[in-house]
Amino acid sequence: MLEMRGITKRFPGVLASDNVDFDVFPGEVHTLLGENGAGKSTLMKILYGLYEADEGEVRLHGEPLSIKNPTDAITHGIGMIHQHFMLVPPLTVAENVALGLKSSRGVLTDLDAVSERIVELGETYGLHVDPSAPIWQMAVGEQQRVEIIKALYREAKLLILDEPTAVLTPQEVDQLFVTLRQLKDDGCGLIFISHKLHEVLALSTRITVLRHGKVTGSVPVEGATRESLAQMMVGRAVKLAPDKTEAKPGNVALKIRGLRVARDRGGDGVRDLDLDVHAGEILGVAGVSGNGQMLLAEAIAGLRAPSAGSIEIAGTEVVGMTPKQVRTTGLAYVPEKRMKDGAIGDFTVSENILLIDHNDEHYLNHGLFDFGAIKKHSRQLVDEYTVKTPTLDTPARNLSGGNIQKMIIARELSGTPEVLVAAQPTRGVDIGAAEYIHTRLIKQRDEDTAILMISEDLDEVFGVSDRVAVMYEGQVMGIVDPRTATREEVGLMMAGVEQDETA
Amino acid sequence: MSDFFTEAVLIATVAGGIRLAVPLLFASLGEMFGQRSGVLNLGVDGVMLLGAFGGYYAVLKTDNVWLGLLVGVAIGVVFGLITAVMSVTLKAEQGISGIGIYLFGLGFSDLLFQKWVGTPLPIKAFPKINIPVLSDIPIIGEMLFRHSAVVYIAFAAVPLSMFIINRTNFGMKIRAVGENPEAADSLGVSVTKVRYATLIIGGLLAGVAGAALAIDLKIFQQNLTNAAGFIAIALVYFGAWRPLGVMGGALLYGFVNSIVLQLKTLGIIPRSWSDIAAMAPAIVTILALVIVAQRFKPPAALTKPFERGR
Numbered sequence: 001m002l003e004m005r006g007i008t009k010r011f012p013g014v015l016a017s018d019n020v021d022f023d024v025f026p027g028e029v030h031t032l033l034g035e036n037g038a039g040k041s042t043l044m045k046i047l048y049g050l051y052e053a054d055e056g057e058v059r060l061h062g063e064p065l066s067i068k069n070p071t072d073a074i075t076h077g078i079g080m081i082h083q084h085f086m087l088v089p090p091l092t093v094a095e096n097v098a099l100g101l102k103s104s105r106g107v108l109t110d111l112d113a114v115s116e117r118i119v120e121l122g123e124t125y126g127l128h129v130d131p132s133a134p135i136w137q138m139a140v141g142e143q144q145r146v147e148i149i150k151a152l153y154r155e156a157k158l159l160i161l162d163e164p165t166a167v168l169t170p171q172e173v174d175q176l177f178v179t180l181r182q183l184k185d186d187g188c189g190l191i192f193i194s195h196k197l198h199e200v201l202a203l204s205t206r207i208t209v210l211r212h213g214k215v216t217g218s219v220p221v222e223g224a225t226r227e228s229l230a231q232m233m234v235g236r237a238v239k240l241a242p243d244k245t246e247a248k249p250g251n252v253a254l255k256i257r258g259l260r261v262a263r264d265r266g267g268d269g270v271r272d273l274d275l276d277v278h279a280g281e282i283l284g285v286a287g288v289s290g291n292g293q294m295l296l297a298e299a300i301a302g303l304r305a306p307s308a309g310s311i312e313i314a315g316t317e318v319v320g321m322t323p324k325q326v327r328t329t330g331l332a333y334v335p336e337k338r339m340k341d342g343a344i345g346d347f348t349v350s351e352n353i354l355l356i357d358h359n360d361e362h363y364l365n366h367g368l369f370d371f372g373a374i375k376k377h378s379r380q381l382v383d384e385y386t387v388k389t390p391t392l393d394t395p396a397r398n399l400s401g402g403n404i405q406k407m408i409i410a411r412e413l414s415g416t417p418e419v420l421v422a423a424q425p426t427r428g429v430d431i432g433a434a435e436y437i438h439t440r441l442i443k444q445r446d447e448d449t450a451i452l453m454i455s456e457d458l459d460e461v462f463g464v465s466d467r468v469a470v471m472y473e474g475q476v477m478g479i480v481d482p483r484t485a486t487r488e489e490v491g492l493m494m495a496g497v498e499q500d501e502t503a
Numbered sequence: 504m505s506d507f508f509t510e511a512v513l514i515a516t517v518a519g520g521i522r523l524a525v526p527l528l529f530a531s532l533g534e535m536f537g538q539r540s541g542v543l544n545l546g547v548d549g550v551m552l553l554g555a556f557g558g559y560y561a562v563l564k565t566d567n568v569w570l571g572l573l574v575g576v577a578i579g580v581v582f583g584l585i586t587a588v589m590s591v592t593l594k595a596e597q598g599i600s601g602i603g604i605y606l607f608g609l610g611f612s613d614l615l616f617q618k619w620v621g622t623p624l625p626i627k628a629f630p631k632i633n634i635p636v637l638s639d640i641p642i643i644g645e646m647l648f649r650h651s652a653v654v655y656i657a658f659a660a661v662p663l664s665m666f667i668i669n670r671t672n673f674g675m676k677i678r679a680v681g682e683n684p685e686a687a688d689s690l691g692v693s694v695t696k697v698r699y700a701t702l703i704i705g706g707l708l709a710g711v712a713g714a715a716l717a718i719d720l721k722i723f724q725q726n727l728t729n730a731a732g733f734i735a736i737a738l739v740y741f742g743a744w745r746p747l748g749v750m751g752g753a754l755l756y757g758f759v760n761s762i763v764l765q766l767k768t769l770g771i772i773p774r775s776w777s778d779i780a781a782m783a784p785a786i787v788t789i790l791a792l793v794i795v796a797q798r799f800k801p802p803a804a805l806t807k808p809f810e811r812g813r
Contacts, residue, residue, distance in 0.1 A: 050689075050811060069811075070689050070690065070691050071691030074691055080689070082689065085686075086683070086685060086686035086689040086690070087686055088679045088682045088683045088687070089682065089683070089803070091682070095675055095678075095679075096686075098672075099675060099679050099690050100690035100691040100692040101690075102672075103672045107672060107673065108670055108672070109671060109675055
């Protein structure tokens with residue numbers, strides 16, 4: 001039904017899409033696979049009229065087509081489920097669905113008629129939502145159902161799903177896949193964008209892989225494996241699960257008792273949380289985004305004052321300390337938002353590495369910076385952690401996400417910390433860098449650092465951690481052994497089912 | 504003080520408060536439309552001044568108050584369009600560009616007044632309309648139903664605004680564009696068109712507010728509005744971006760103002776205090792704003808220009 005031929009799109013300094021061919025037949029799920037920046041989103045934004053291609057042709061049902069804006073796309077039966085939901089939070093489900101459509105009552109809204117149709121669609125495709133509920137009151141999984149209903153309501157026959165599973169629990173993913181398979185069987189064409197290999201293998205009929213804006217391969221799902229797909233994405237063989245030996249946990253290095261942390265908008269985001277992390281182990285914290293993981297990390301780092309409870313790092317109570325004081329007790333922190341909290345984009349690599357040591361007398365000479373010593377220190381870290389940067393004086397923002405993260409990790413681990421808190425250490429990072437970061441975390445563990453790794457990526461949680469704690473609404477639902485636990489078990493806990501109930 | 508609590512004075516105070524609320528009500532409702540769609544327009548007072556002079560001048564020349572109001576409408580629409588070009592098309596910083604419009608309106612209205620009129624001459628006011636039956640109710644009738652036509656128009660604009668925002672397709676688009684323009688755009692709603700429309704409505708109502716003020720006072724002078732346009736912006740926050748709330752704010756401001764005026768006239772407030780007393784309405788409104796506004800969130804996209812695909 002869809003043919004895209006020779007699509008090329010240039011941005012200043014980047015070729016985001018380089019002569020890409022892509023097609024979709026009715027009744028199939030064609031996956032676009034690739035790392036961040038490989039050009040998946042660019043291609044789909046061109047198809048949906050958010051970008052204009054510099055070269056190339058789009059044909060729908062054999063007819064050449066020019067899509068200038070989303071309205072054109074919608075008119076031609078193309079629907080897009082965006083990674084960041086395109087919903088208006090204060091509006092109701094029905095209003096969100098009706099938005100932009102002609103009303104059957106002229107200038108007045110016809111929300112009752114819209115609501116009826118929403119309920120019908122919900123029954124046909126298992127997408128149950130209350131049409132009169134405002135979006136902000138709904139869980140993420142429900143919000144996604146609204147997004148799909150929006151497209152179906154507009155009679156979309158070609159659906160683009162941009163990383164639809166990123167914010168869902170494994171059970172919600174299963175439920176979504178049931179709906180998507182039904183749509184496929186009804187003759188819709190589905191474009192599925194993802195970098196989660198097991199999901200791609202479970203849902204797709206065909207897989208096209210992009211790297212640096214180019215198609216590196218297009219294969220049927222039969223015969224594809226995670227390893228073969230990863231190789232096409234990266235361009236070389238990759239190890240998906242890091243090698244690691246048995247952990248030798250020592251004493252408790254990070255001890256959290258009765259911790260409560262308030263959210264910005266009121267209410268406790270972390271509620272009476274107890275947690276121990278031992279020296280020489282990696283405790284993975286799994287959970288759907290927004291269940292208090294970030295508040296926990298910030299509270300440990302001294303960036304957010306808890307309303308109750310205690311946090312001990314290597315035996316020292318750190319609640320009430322400034323972030324700088326917390327660091328002196330032996331904490332290293334790799335924040336979730338690396339460009340906001342982890343690095344300063346306009347500072348050079350060398351300056352970013354110095355950020356936590358700028359008062360250290362090793363780098364000072366009579367109170368002034370000793371640039372020789374600073375350079376030597378950063379050169380050593382950049383080499384050791386294979387940070388790819390043209391020079392030490394390159395602004396950090398010019399580095400790729402993976403190299404910025406390696407730079408941050410180099411800086412944080414340089415002081416051989418007692419405790420490392422790493423939030424989403426490989427999110428948005430290319431597979432090669434992720435592989436390296438995982439190896440490095442395990443090496444640090446073997447050097448007796450206690451590591452608390454917060455991650456929403458279950459592959460990472462299972463592959464790297466020695467124990468897995470699951471957070472839901474600010475509490476630990478349970479702690480499992482990743483060698484024996486199943487994804488389903490962890491998924492249920494992520495959805496709020498206590499550990500005992502899952503057994 | 505006992506002079507104040509006589510029937511005649513109380514009636515005059517309430518009726519006066521309602522009258523004083525009218526220009527603010529027009530201007531605030533207009534500003535509310537813009538803000539609900541995500542545009543903060545700080546130029547209201549400037550447009551009010553231009554509308555006030557235009558309205559005054561038209562009535563001075565033609566003796567037709569309705570033509571005066573119409574001139575206010577026309578000036579408002581033109582400046583609403585200019586505001587839209589600056590904030591929507593050119594994506595100017597909204598905190599700054601509106602101040603430009605304000606300063607232009609402040610200076611230009613006075614310039615034209617000096618050039619074309621010079622010595623202030625009084626003009627005709629709006630005719631009073633006593634609503635049949637209702638105006639005969641003792642006390643209440645005198646307070647509420649013996650006003651000029653613009654007063655009724657202003658208060659009729661409140662339910663009309665509620666209806667537009669909550670019940671029409673256009674209103675739904677306004678709300679969507681103000682909260683999440685990317686989502687509205689992805690569904691084919693033109694963010695640009697919606698914002699142009701709300702800013703033109705806002706300009707129109709600011710122009711009307713100015714003309715209504717000048718014709719009600721039967722006079723024009725430099726800075727006639729005395730920053731009422733800025734109070735109108737504050738009232739939008741006070742009213743939590745809802746027509747009824749905005750009306751409540753305008754009435755509060757009008758009543759406090761009216762009470763202070765009465766107390767001064769009756770000599771209860773000594774002359775030497777009158778400047779301080781003149782600040783009372785603004786202080787009361789701002790205090791109320793601080794208390795009330797914290798409970799409500801402004802439209803999420805307020806002051807943020809929209810650009811497709813980031």
